[in-house]
Amino acid sequence: MLALALAASALLAGCGGQKQQAAGGAAQVKAMKVLQQDTPVVSEYAGQIAGKDEVKVQSKVSGRVVEKYFHGGDFVQAGQPLYRIDSRQYESAVLQAQATLAQSQATLANAQTDLGRDQELLASDAISEQQVTTQQANVNAYSAAAAANQALLQKAQQDLSDTVVYAPMSGQVSVDDVAIGTFATAGNTNLVTIGTTDPVFVTFSISETEYLKFRNIQQMQSGSGNGITVAIKLSDGTTYPLDGRIVQADRALTQNSGTLTVKALFGNPDGLLLPGMFARVKLTGETVPNAILVPQRAVQQLLDKTFVMVVGADGKSEARKIELGQQVGSYYIVKSGLSAEDTVIVEGLSSLTEGKDLAVTMVTPEDMGFSLDEDTTPYDTMTSSDASSGSES
Known part of the structure; x- marks a missing residue:
C-alpha cells in the first residue's frame, strides 16, 4: 500500500511539471519583415453609369x-x-387653311384690278387722288391678310407633318x-x-480635400504625360478593360455634402456598361514614396487604439501602436509607429499577449498570399447607391 501511494504521488508530480512547462513555453507564431517601397495609391469612389446623351421624345x-x-x-x-x-383633324385644318388663303388671294386680286383702273382714271382727272389712295390702302390690307393666311397654311401643313x-x-x-x-x-x-450607349459617363463625387490633391497631381504631372488614370470595377468584382478620362466637373461643391460632382467618359463599344449600373471608380496617379506597408491581418484594434505585435530584440512579443494610412491590396500604409527594420507577427495572434517568448517562423508575402493588387471580391450594389460618398484604398 505504501509503495502504491508513493508511485501515484510521483506520477501526479510528473504530470504537473509537464503542464507547467507547456504553459511557460514559447508561443508559436509566423512573422515577416515590414515592406518599404514606393507605393501607388488607388482612391475609390461610388459611381453610377449614365448615358452621354439622353432625350425624352415628345410629340x-x-x-x-x-x-x-x-x-x-x-x-x-x-x-x-x-x-x-x-392626322385627320390636321388634314382638315390644311384644307381649311388652303380655302381661306385662296379666298384672300382672290380678294387681293380684285382689289389690285380696281387699283389699276382707278390709277388710269386719276391720270385723266376722272376721279380724285383720295379715292386712289383709299384703294391702295385696301390692296395693302388684302395683301397682308393673304400673307397671314399663307402663314396659317404653312402652320397647318407643319402640324400635319408633325x-x-x-x-x-x-x-x-x-x-x-x-x-x-x-x-x-x-x-x-x-x-x-432615346439614349446613346457609346461612350457613357460615370458620375461620382469627391471631397474638397481630394479635389485639391488631384488638382495638384494633375498640374505636377501635366508635362510628363502621366495624368490621373480612371478605371472602374463592376459589381461582380471585375475591372472594366478600358480606362476612362475625367471630362467634366461641377462648377461648385454641393451645399449639403460639400462634395464635387465629377464625370468620367468611358468607351463602351460592346455595350457592357448600361445606364443606371453602379461601379467603383478608381483614380490612380498618387504615389507614396518609401511607404511602410504592413499586412492587414497583422493589424489589431482595441477601443480607439490601433496596434500590431512585433518581434522584439529580446525575442519576446511587443505591442506597437501605429497610425494607418490608405489600404493597398492586402496591406495598410503605416504613417507612424513602424520602421523598415521591424518584424510583425501575422499569424498566432489570437491569444498572444505582450512580453511572451516567441518561437518565430519567418514567412514571405507569397507564403501568406499577400498582394498589393486590389481586391476583386464582388461587392453589394445596394451599398453603392450613395454615389456622393467616397473612400480611398
Missing part, C-alpha cells in the same frame, strides 16, 4: 397614337419614324414606350426615351 402635336414603328430596346437612327399621331414623330438622335430606345391608343399631349407626354 409636337396632340392626338391619339395610331401607329408605332419600333420595339422597346431597339437601336434607331436619327430621322427614323417612331410614332404616328391621328403627326409623324421622328427620332431626334441615333441611340437605343427604352422599353417604357407608350402603347398605341395613348393620347399624347403636345410637349407634355413622354413617348419614349
